[in-house]
Amino acid sequence: MFGLPKSTEVSKLLAKSKLYTKFNMSNSVKSIFDENIAKIIISHEISSRTLSIVEGEKVRGIYVLHIFLKRKEFKNQVLVHLINLIKKKIIIALQYQDEVKFAVYCTRLIQSEWLSEQNAQIPLVGLNLGRIWENIVMDIACITSQDGIPLDERIKMEDERIKIEKEISRLSKKARKENQPNKKYTLVQQIRILKKELQAYEE
Structure with missing residues (x-):
């Protein structure tokens, strides 16, 4: 799935009820999650444990959360809140029916366009996890790398x-x-x- 190696697959259901309990979510936040999200799956772990790749200086692992939406128009605050809670390098793959869009957080929430499920790919380009993360963010943001610019x-x-x-x-x-x-x-x-x-x- 998403063009990622089979060794990175996790396919673990992340129950919303566990999120609510672990992070002591308010009723208003729970309501927003329930209105927008059908289910959340930790689909992949990209790390030195699952791939033959060295860690980056600040990036030890990248996780893919596959979120199935109840409706295509969702609230961005759902994603920002989720990323802030988990506090890891996360790629969110949002799926509604047979369409997928990717989202990451780097200074702000960055989202791709909606893609067909078949064309939704996460490229792994880089000599370490830090460079892989940067290239994934740039791919989703549709920007190009410039030497010397963070x-x-x-x-x-x-x-x-x-x-x-x-x-x-x-x-x-x-x-x-x-x-x-x-x-x-x-x-x-x-x-x-x-x-x-x-x-x-x-x-």
Whole structure:
């Protein structure tokens, strides 16, 4: 499953009731979990115990939680709360019917697009678990590696790039509708400045 080696398979049911008891969840949090989640399975463990791979400096193991959803539109706070409770390197594989999307937390919650179950793959690329984790996060976030730039900084840069793109799009629409020459000129100048900023992120 997910293109991972058979040696990493765990397939252990994680009962919601045990989570509620272990982490002393409030009734409101329990309600959110019950509304969104049908069941949780610890599907894989990626570690030096299950693969011939060395540990990373900060990453000793990566776990895949296969979460079956009751509905496709779910609350992100469910994922954030779960990751914060478990406090390990976790890849969440969300499944609704025959579609899957992946989620990880690295400075913020990062999610992939919905994929068909057959195309939902987790690539294991790297010489140690630290590099494997970074490459998985970048794959889910659809960002590329840059030498010398830490992963969390790379994610922040990508967030800023997306923010600039959205602002360029907003101002471009506004400029097209603007009839007053002076205001139109000001908008065009703002767009040019933003495009220069965007170019810096893409180099």
